[in-house]
Amino acid sequence: MRNVSLSLDAGRFYVLRGDNGAGKSTLLRMIAGLNEPTEGRILVFGQNHKDARSLMGYMAHASLLYEDFSAMENLRFFSRLYSIDSDALLEAAIRRVGLDPRLDRHVGQYSQGMRQRLSLARAIFHGPSLLLLDEPFSNVDPDSATEIVQLLAGMRNEGKTILLVTHQAGILSDIADEFLVMSRGELVSRSTPQQVHA
Amino acid sequence: MSLSITRLASVNLRKDLRLEWRSKDVLNSMLFFCLLVVVIFSFAFDLTVEETRRIAGGLVWTAFLFSTVMALNQSWARELRNGVLDAFRVSPAPAEALFLGKCIGNFLLVLLLECLMAPLFVIFYNLTSVGPVWQLIIVFLLGTWALVVNGTFFAAMSIRTRNRELMLPLLLLPVSIPAVASMVLATAEVLTGESSPLLQIKFLAVYCVVFTTACFLLFDTVLNAE
Amino acid sequence: MKSKLFYLWSLITVALLAYAVYEAAFVAPMEATMFDAQRIFYYHVPAAATAFSLFIINCIASIIYLAKRSAWADALAVTGAEVGVVFCAVVLTTGPIWARYAWGTFWVWDARLTTTLLLWLLYISYLILRRSSEASSTSVLAASLAIIASLDIPIVYMSNRWFRTNHPQPVIFTDRLDPKMGLILMWNIFAFMALGILIAWFRYDLERLAQSINTAHIRRAARGSFAVILPGMLLWQTSAHWPPIRYFHAGAADAWIIYIGYIVLLMVKYSRLKKEAAELRT
Numbered sequence: 001m002r003n004v005s006l007s008l009d010a011g012r013f014y015v016l017r018g019d020n021g022a023g024k025s026t027l028l029r030m031i032a033g034l035n036e037p038t039e040g041r042i043l044v045f046g047q048n049h050k051d052a053r054s055l056m057g058y059m060a061h062a063s064l065l066y067e068d069f070s071a072m073e074n075l076r077f078f079s080r081l082y083s084i085d086s087d088a089l090l091e092a093a094i095r096r097v098g099l100d101p102r103l104d105r106h107v108g109q110y111s112q113g114m115r116q117r118l119s120l121a122r123a124i125f126h127g128p129s130l131l132l133l134d135e136p137f138s139n140v141d142p143d144s145a146t147e148i149v150q151l152l153a154g155m156r157n158e159g160k161t162i163l164l165v166t167h168q169a170g171i172l173s174d175i176a177d178e179f180l181v182m183s184r185g186e187l188v189s190r191s192t193p194q195q196v197h198a
Numbered sequence: 199m200s201l202s203i204t205r206l207a208s209v210n211l212r213k214d215l216r217l218e219w220r221s222k223d224v225l226n227s228m229l230f231f232c233l234l235v236v237v238i239f240s241f242a243f244d245l246t247v248e249e250t251r252r253i254a255g256g257l258v259w260t261a262f263l264f265s266t267v268m269a270l271n272q273s274w275a276r277e278l279r280n281g282v283l284d285a286f287r288v289s290p291a292p293a294e295a296l297f298l299g300k301c302i303g304n305f306l307l308v309l310l311l312e313c314l315m316a317p318l319f320v321i322f323y324n325l326t327s328v329g330p331v332w333q334l335i336i337v338f339l340l341g342t343w344a345l346v347v348n349g350t351f352f353a354a355m356s357i358r359t360r361n362r363e364l365m366l367p368l369l370l371l372p373v374s375i376p377a378v379a380s381m382v383l384a385t386a387e388v389l390t391g392e393s394s395p396l397l398q399i400k401f402l403a404v405y406c407v408v409f410t411t412a413c414f415l416l417f418d419t420v421l422n423a424e
Numbered sequence: 425m426k427s428k429l430f431y432l433w434s435l436i437t438v439a440l441l442a443y444a445v446y447e448a449a450f451v452a453p454m455e456a457t458m459f460d461a462q463r464i465f466y467y468h469v470p471a472a473a474t475a476f477s478l479f480i481i482n483c484i485a486s487i488i489y490l491a492k493r494s495a496w497a498d499a500l501a502v503t504g505a506e507v508g509v510v511f512c513a514v515v516l517t518t519g520p521i522w523a524r525y526a527w528g529t530f531w532v533w534d535a536r537l538t539t540t541l542l543l544w545l546l547y548i549s550y551l552i553l554r555r556s557s558e559a560s561s562t563s564v565l566a567a568s569l570a571i572i573a574s575l576d577i578p579i580v581y582m583s584n585r586w587f588r589t590n591h592p593q594p595v596i597f598t599d600r601l602d603p604k605m606g607l608i609l610m611w612n613i614f615a616f617m618a619l620g621i622l623i624a625w626f627r628y629d630l631e632r633l634a635q636s637i638n639t640a641h642i643r644r645a646a647r648g649s650f651a652v653i654l655p656g657m658l659l660w661q662t663s664a665h666w667p668p669i670r671y672f673h674a675g676a677a678d679a680w681i682i683y684i685g686y687i688v689l690l691m692v693k694y695s696r697l698k699k700e701a702a703e704l705r706t
Contacts, residue, residue, distance in 0.1 A: 348572075359558070368553075369549050372546045372576075375545075412572055412575055419568055
């Protein structure tokens with residue numbers, strides 16, 4: 001990554017695009033606190049990003065789930081890490097992504113699409129104000145992808161900020177507020193859909 | 199509910215125990231490994247009862263050391279599958295809670311192994327203790343904790359290395375040498391009844407305190423060393 | 425190329441070494457019980473003093489690195505560790521040569537020797553960790569290991585003091601050290617410490633250069649270092665019945681093979697790095 005400096009406004013839907021190796025995932029990981037920048041600071045809603053962890057939700061290529069647990073068991077564990085004690089909240093999150101919270105099957109037996117959805121549920125159950133999503137549509141069929149897009153649009157309308165990395169920017173052209181493009185570790189351009197279409 | 203370290207540690211511990219109970223990967227291989235080690239050692243060393251009491255300390259702790267290393271190598275494997283460790287790091291939960299939970303989980307696992315191996319040693323070597331057994335138990339508890347706390351720490355370090363399984367014993371063994379020397383000596387002292395292991399026990403206690411504190415303080419740094 | 429100060433220091437070092445080695449070999453009085461073999465002492469003790477100083481530097485540099493994350497601290501840490509391992513190897517090879525003559529055995533488990541061996545092992549594991557870990561995490565992990573290792577040293581020393589009382593405790597230093605020997609020992613300590621500083625300086629520059637071109641090659645420098653110890657180990661094939669002076673020669677040769685071998689290794693690495701840096705700039 002080289003000299004990336006940017007500021008994003010709250011409540012908007014940002015899509016981050018670029019070639020492989022451009023540094024998109026790295027940028028997301030840095031904001032989430034997983035990678036350390038060699039210089040510079042990262043502020044989330046005015047605080048150091050390491051202090052704002054409960055305000056962020058992160059979803060990666062990997063599912064970040066335990067294979068031997070069911071959906072609820074997984075979420076129950078993660079909820080403890082966020083000091084959340086309510087099953088109802090978890091069930092709501094699971095339903096919101098289109099899965100059944102009463103399903104006792106272990107995640108190991110899920111299809112890729114189901115895993116992706118549960119992974120998203122894990123990122124949103126604690127009601128974060130900033131969502132960092134890395135390729136949420138990569139293993140998902142087109143209909144499910146549309147559902148997820150609608151879900152995310154809904155969250156943006158609720159006032160949440162979304163920063164999403166994807167190679168399939170097309171499906172987001174109606175929903176996204178801004179497109180950011182990275183190449184070789186640098187931020188190359190920012191544009192709105194209107195500008196893109198024009 | 200607060201984010202207190204002990205409560206979170208117990209959450210981690212229960213999760214680990216439950217997951218292990220479901221898959222039993224580590225447990226099964228460990229049990230078989232114990233048996234193999236004891237059998238091999240009994241072929242390698244053919245001793246009188248008196249001689250055995252003297253070196254039993256070394257035999258037993260070498261066997262435990264091998265088993266501990268094998269168990270520890272697995273300790274972080276579950277968190278690395280599917281990148282779950284990242285989910286933990288992204289959450290507001292403090293890293294020390296994860297460390298404490300893992301240490302206790304590994305401690306219980308290794309203790310279980312020792313309880314299973316000890317009777318095998320007694321049988322194969324006709325081992326009986328001249329000194330009081332409660333002293334032996336203290337030595338085992340302290341010694342095991344010393345190995346496990348350093349082992350869990352170095353296993354976490356090894357995550358970011360190329361030869362993960364090899365790195366762990368390479369890092370753990372040199373640092374643990376004083377503790378192992380102490381455990382072996384103490385065990386021999388209790389078994390032969392020749393002298394009091396009190397000095398060793400005090401030493402092991404100091405060792406445990408020093409390294410538990412150091413590993414605790416450095417764990418966050420090591421976990422986020424990226 | 426290198427700064428004027430470095431060349432000046434090299435000259436000072438060579439002068440000191442020449443003087444000290446000459447004194448040790450020819451001027452120092454013959455020791456009553458061990459004759460000429462005792463002269464190995466003049467290689468063994470300075471190497472130990474230098475090695476321990478370098479390990480302390482590593483410890484301090486590691487702490488500074490964890491606090492400030494400065495690249496120079498990291499470079500200093502790896503320098504202290506690697507050069508320390510080299511000097512410690514001299515200690516661990518000259519010692520047994522001397523012991524073979526003095527006591528007939530190569531090794532005893534007394535507090536000092538065991539601590540030295542353990543230090544050596546710990547720092548080798550440090551170097552291996554540096555080599556095997558992911559580039560982005562190497563410095564932090566190594567610094568953490570250095571701190572844990574440093575905690576172990578006093579513990580090992582104490583443990584050995586207390587636990588090995590059954591074994592014979594041979595006296596390495598007699599209290600009645602002839603003052604003339606003491607003086608020559610001091611000169612040798614200065615001389616070998618100067619050598620240590622010189623080599624460390626070189627190694628530090630190497631590391632900074634490697635940092636600047638962000639290369640992984642430098643981590644493989646450690647690989648060659650192990651090879652340097654092997655010739656030293658061949659000299660252990662000493663029988664217990666040679667004339668004393670031969671032990672001294674064996675010890676001296678062993679020490680010089682290790683020092684010079686390591687310096688040559690560093691020079692080779694340095695020229696390779698310089699070439700790469702030049703290529704990158706074009």
